Amino acid sequence: MAKEFGVWEGEVEAALPDTADAGVYFIGRIHTPWKERKDCPKNARGSDATCTIEVDPRWAPGLKDVETCTHLVVLYWMDRAPRTLVLQVPGQYGVQRGTFSLRSPARPNPIAMSVVRLVKIEENRLSVVGLDCLDGTPLVDLKPYFASTDSVPEAEVGWHKNRGN
Amino acid sequence: MAKEFGVWEGEVEAALPDTADAGVYFIGRIHTPWKERKDCPKNARGSDATCTIEVDPRWAPGLKDVETCTHLVVLYWMDRAPRTLVLQVPGQYGVQRGTFSLRSPARPNPIAMSVVRLVKIEENRLSVVGLDCLDGTPLVDLKPYFASTDSVPEAEVGWHKNRGN
Numbered sequence: 001m002a003k004e005f006g007v008w009e010g011e012v013e014a015a016l017p018d019t020a021d022a023g024v025y026f027i028g029r030i031h032t033p034w035k036e037r038k039d040c041p042k043n044a045r046g047s048d049a050t051c052t053i054e055v056d057p058r059w060a061p062g063l064k065d066v067e068t069c070t071h072l073v074v075l076y077w078m079d080r081a082p083r084t085l086v087l088q089v090p091g092q093y094g095v096q097r098g099t100f101s102l103r104s105p106a107r108p109n110p111i112a113m114s115v116v117r118l119v120k121i122e123e124n125r126l127s128v129v130g131l132d133c134l135d136g137t138p139l140v141d142l143k144p145y146f147a148s149t150d151s152v153p154e155a156e157v158g159w160h161k162n163r164g165n
Numbered sequence: 166m167a168k169e170f171g172v173w174e175g176e177v178e179a180a181l182p183d184t185a186d187a188g189v190y191f192i193g194r195i196h197t198p199w200k201e202r203k204d205c206p207k208n209a210r211g212s213d214a215t216c217t218i219e220v221d222p223r224w225a226p227g228l229k230d231v232e233t234c235t236h237l238v239v240l241y242w243m244d245r246a247p248r249t250l251v252l253q254v255p256g257q258y259g260v261q262r263g264t265f266s267l268r269s270p271a272r273p274n275p276i277a278m279s280v281v282r283l284v285k286i287e288e289n290r291l292s293v294v295g296l297d298c299l300d301g302t303p304l305v306d307l308k309p310y311f312a313s314t315d316s317v318p319e320a321e322v323g324w325h326k327n328r329g330n
Contacts, residue, residue: 014223016190021303022242023185027273044314055265058179059273062251064263068323073278075240077187086227098229100220100237100307108192108224109305113238113278115315130314138186140274142265144322149209149295150280151316157309158233 010096013084014108028055028124028139030076032131037080041132042092043103044114051116053126053139060124063142067121071145072128074114077138081105101159115145175261178249179273191303193220193289195241199299202245206297207257208268209279216281218291218304225289228307232286236310237293239279242303246270266324280310 007013031052034040041047053074055063066072085106089096099107116130126142145151172178196217199205206212218239220228231237250271254261264272281295291307310316 012226014226017223020188021191022189022244024187024189024274024276025182025248026186043311058182059251059264061177061179062264062272063266064252064261065266065324066263068327069266069321070323071317071320075274075276075278079187083190086224087229096229098231099224099227101228101230101234101309103308103311107227107306108190109240111189111240111276111306113240113308113315115317117317141272141276143268143278144266144325145317145320146208146268146322146325147318147320150278151318151320152236152280152282152310153312153316153318155236155310155312155316156234157311158235159230160309160311162233 008089010089011085012087014086016084024077024140026077026138027059028053030131030133030137030139032133032135035135037134040134044130044132046132048129050119050127050129051131053128055124055139057124063121063124066142069118069144072116072118073143073145074116074131075141076112076133077140078105078110078112079138081110083108083110097159111140173254175254176250177252179251181249189242189305191242192224193218193304195296195298195302195304197296197298197300202299205299209295209297211297213294215284215292215294216296218293220289220304222289228286228289231307234283234309237281237283238308238310239281239296240306241277241298242305243270243275243277243298244303246275248273248275262324276305
């Protein structure tokens with residue numbers, strides 16, 4: 001069963017700063033089939049479900065030319081995650097890791113990055129494959145994915161490669 | 166000469182929302198050789214310079230296990246860019262494009278994403294190759310780069326592929 005958010009044995013928190021340094025606008029919403037965290041795929045390649053990104057009409061003119069991209073970088077705000085954890089014990093691994101070595105939603109700035117395949121755009125709605133987030137997740141940014149700078153097929157995450165499970 | 170920030174002919178602005186929806190903490194600073202925007206490389210593969218990411222001591226324990234990663238996703242805040250532009254005319258292309266089809270710093274949430282190669286970590290300082298930002302740029306997040314989900318060698322940006330220059 002998926003572990004719910006919270007501070008578990010082996011996890012360490014930092015005190016949050018008193019004030020934020022900058023403000024984020026939610027520029028749309030992501031619609032997915034997953035209503036609870038336990039239903040979400042384990043990672044962005046864990047499902048072939050088509051999800052819908054709905055861009056706020058205010059920002060929709062910025063979608064011009066996006067239809068020429070095969071893949072996009074999606075940034076979104078994981079608004080249900082704690083921001084204090086610096087060391088955490090992911091449920092599926094059971095080993096203490098540093099927050100910046102994980103893709104866990106729990107991080108000082110809960111901004112997720114997913115690479116998605118663009119299926120189609122209709123007005124301010126994008127159909128995409130490759131998301132694993134909760135239904136209703138706030139959208140923060142969309143960017144074109146450039147293979148020349150963003151694709152590194154030989155990259156390795158040592159702790160993950162060498163794990164037993 | 167590089168174009169400075171501002172609204173140019175062919176560019177269109179949206180009105181910003183009255184309030185932000187969420188707050189970002191700057192969790193460190195990025196040190197690069199580039200003190201002015203005109204000196205920055207055109208993109209993240211435009212320079213082999215080694216840059217230094219300095220993580221605030223508050224968050225430094227989160228760097229555990231990061232040394233096992235060959236590549237990282239770096240999110241940073243481009244604090245000098247206007248946030249209103251939905252259609253813009255990048256200086257090097259001279260054609261009007263939608264903001265979300267560009268990697269321009271000018272976007273509703275000026276969060277850049279770069280994939281970097283990790284050279285070494287010494288305490289709270291990471292030496293990396295693959296950044297193109299101004300010296301002093303605020304750091305927002307570090308993540309492990311997983312080739313399985315983040316690398317798409319066949320991805321194409323149609324408008325860029327078909328441009329004349």
